[in-house]
Amino acid sequence: MSPNIVLVVTIGVLFAAGVYLLLERSLSRVLIGVILIGNGANLLFLVAGGAAGRPPIVGATPEGQMSDPLPQAMVLTAIVITLGMTAFLLAMAYRSWQLHRHDEVQDDVEDRNIARLAAANERATTDADTEVAAETLDEEAAEARDETDEGAPARVLEGER
């Protein structure tokens, strides 16, 4: 089966534009990129599913001329899910605006901090368990006491004085 050049070009352009926007920092641009890529992917799905045909409705179309209904069902849910994701990302953009007054996706502060410390050869984590012990085993043992029973009243030994 031969491919349809118009659709192929459309798919290519949608993906290219989508990726270009996807790599941006502004969350709303990223989102627009995602939607463009989603459109391209939906179209790719249809193209991969087979040639164009008549609507897949029994009775309205003779069976041989129908387009493939399976990719259509999948794409249909994909379209609606894109809506859900759009709303979610926009809510995130709004939240980001609430907190930071912009919707830019910044670099992770913690990751950058680790990179900075590693570059300066400083410790990135404080982990007391790996420090060289300041105390000897004996000193540590002297401090470790169980919560033991009191026992009978103490008696001072005679003769030791």
Next chain:
Amino acid sequence: MLLLLAVHLAAAVVAPALLNWMGRKAFWVLALAPASAAVWALTWTSQVQAGNGPVEQLEWIPVLGLELTFRLDTLSWLMTLVVGGVGALVLIYCAAYFKSSASGLGRFGGVFVAFSGSMLGLVAADDLLLMFVFWELTTVTSYVLIGHYAERKASRRAAMQAIVITTAGGLAMLVGLVLLGEAAGTFRLSEVIADPPQGTTTVTVAIVCLLAGAVTKSALIPFHFWLPAAMAAPTPVSAYLHAAAMVKAGVYLVARFAPAYSTTPVWQWIVISLGCGTMLLGGYRALRQHDLKLILAFGTVSQLGLIVLLVGLGTRATALAGLAMLGAHAMFKAALFLVVGVVDAATGTRDLRRLSGVGRELKLTALAGALATASMIGLPPFAGYVAKEAGLEAVGHLDAPVGTIVLVAVAVGSALTVAYGLRLWWGAFSTKPAVVPEAVVESAESTAPGTSIHEAAHDEAEPARITHPSLLLVWPAMILAVLGLAVALLPQLGEHLLEPYAATYPEGEPGHLVLWAGLTPTFVLTLAILLAGALLFLVRDRVERWQTAAYHGPEADRVYRRFMRRLDDVAADVTAVTQRGSLPLYLGLILIVFVVAVGGTALGSTVFPTQFTFWDNPAQLVFAAGTIVSALLVTRARRRLKAVILLGIGGYSMAGLYLLHGAPDLALTQVLVETVTLVVFVLVLRRLPPYFSDRPLAASRWVRLGLGVAVGLTVAGIALVAPSARIHLPVSTDFAQEAVTFGGGKNIVNVTLVDIRAWDTMGEISVLLVAATGVASLVFLSRRGGAIYRADEARVDRAVWGGTADPMAALRRPGGDSAAVDAGGMVADRDESAVPSSASRGREWLQAGRTLAPQRRSVIFEVVVRLLFHTMIVYSVYLLFSGHNAPGGGFAAGLVTGIALIVRYLAGGRYELGEAAPVQPGLLLGLGLFLSAGVGLLALLAGGEVLQSWIFDIHLPVIGDLHLVTSLFFDIGVYLVVVGLVLDILRSLGAEIDRRAETGEDPVGGDAAGGDVDGDVPAQVAAGAKPAGWDGGVP
């Protein structure tokens, strides 16, 4: 066996409640669990001796061939006795040892019993993987037990060290077990031992890995240091885990595999070098310690070296001696730990420099300690003597030169044992002339840690005071100590019972356990050992001083900590390189991999089609051009609204392409979704700055462009190749016929959604539900949804979407249905009642139209909405019901209803939305998912499969024939979920943001133009008057 494990599990689970209820007496009840294991093992004694031990088997995961297989042979029998017996005694000891008010007793009791059960499973398991599971369970439970005093740093550190080392070894062991099981073709332990795979490199690697597990678990060098550090655990834990049970797991592993592999050179090398080295190092270090528990800990390290050595050497005689030593060690070492616990409880210290006269006060304790010490140093007639004598005899018969080296090492190690054993008893119980008072101890410690007793002696020295702890504390130790004497008096019985295990070794003459074998060279050696040890004890001060002065090399503990620190640093370096925290970078990497992998394959090994069609229908060209042009323009748009509108144009063009491709359902859905998307964008965009922030990074822009083009070309390549790449018939060839016969519908796409692939759809509507909940949570933050705004609850002053001054205020009719507005935007119409009279409401086109600020109302819009709304609802119901046979269905119907709600909201504000849909969206979402999934489950009751459809043809008198398919309920569920999603979006991104703008919680969008970050903005707005303007997207 399974029953015993269940008993342990049950005891562990109820332990916290039990200890809470009965107090520390509950330890008596808990002791029943390990005791039952010991008694059970005793009842099987004769059968096990005859080689007919019980075998139990239960299928666990049949697909993976995993079984719960247990078996009791001589080795397991002995270990079960040790684990169960000592466990029960230690638990009884706990009942008197801890203060009634001691913290964390519930957890302690539960984990202790759980450990005991894991240990039981470990020694009885007859499956390599099952054994590993129990092995790791002991690791985890021991971690909790060592770290019992979690608030102490030393305790946490010791626990962490122990689990890191033993888990590392355990993982190595897992590799070994898997290699071994694969090489042998079975994971049944007894079968692997009976017919061990030999000779290959795989087996050598497996042996090394196995021994790594044993070495870490049994604290052999170079991993011995975790055991002394683990003395931070409560003393009962030390008595059980670090004398009888946990550290013996490694010994058990060596003993288990020794009959199969003890002749392998790599095994011999590891066992002999590490065994001898550990024995000598442990004994040497024990001579210098001042804390009684530390003496015992290093002593245990030393003894473990000896036992591993004996068991692993590989002759029958050494194996018998090793097993005897294992039993004897469990008795005397556990007893000694318990005795030290008594001393600790009585005096409040374990520092032998502060103890004096304890023996005179606590005579029974001293006696128990003396008996156990005698067994440890190998005095006749104690179990330790019998075992060590057999060991020396057996080692003496080994071939030179290895035999000689081992004999010398064992002799020296035994002499060291005698010395530290005597020192221990002397330190704990003797009446010493000079004792260091506490204050001096501390100052002495800080200056010279190794100060010996006489150097640090002080004129005003005063020993620690002694109380009399409960006698109950002494009996468990006494029982174990006396047992060490009793079994030694019947050495033939021990030999008889343990001999079947030794017989499994392929080499050597059978050994013997005897009390008196005459004046043999071995006996002379024993005498020499005792004498040398006693001498070492007499010159203990000089030894201590010498050890302090002598260089003792890099300590393993320090090396370990440095290593861990380096590991942390390396981890940070790797993180710094790989995890840059930049989203574009991550996405870019993923896309590059995609281009290289897929594009590379496509270029390299794909035949591109030579025939093309340019279009199926010339109209495609128009819509494609619309899509392409809008996509290109979107990338260049600097204004947000422009980008969004261009995106919408592209989306509508997509709908055209779908329609021309023969997919009317898709086209319908796409148009509806695009409309909703546009509205959602605008709702949020009114908060965001109008322009995208400038990012003058030209270089990165070219990189992005390049990557975008590369991905576009790759995907276009896929699109070229994919249509002709099909080699099978489509799954959907029969869908048309199936849809009518089983699904009862003519629209195949819809039947596919609600019936043929209903599971997919259910997953997808779940995603919608999650997304809707996510939106609501991100906006409402602390609640699932806000209040439902009803028109009669609205504020009288009609402020919805107010804000700006009303330029037309002067023209409005005062009173009546309009309001007087002051210059600052404050609306003041006190004459109006909160609830409009029915008469005045009757004149309104929309129920909540009056809640809007006057300047925001549009009569034409309200009229249109009034006329459209119900029409749209009816249309959506039509789509819902006809969807089975014509384009439409739940998704499209839900979207139409959603748009109807959107229109109501846009025309009348949030109160109008509340009037239009006075329900919580969560209810719609939940109900929808329930209808889809729940009705699907009903089919199960009717004897079908989940989500199977049933078709009913009913004749109704007036209406006519009704063709009802149960999947309609599924579609209604889909409908409700979609409506819930749109309603959630409107209520959170619409109504809630409105409310915040009005109350001043959010500053209004225009304020933050250009993306300036200014923390004062909200404060200013809250403090200032009213929001300055509403930059809305409503026409």
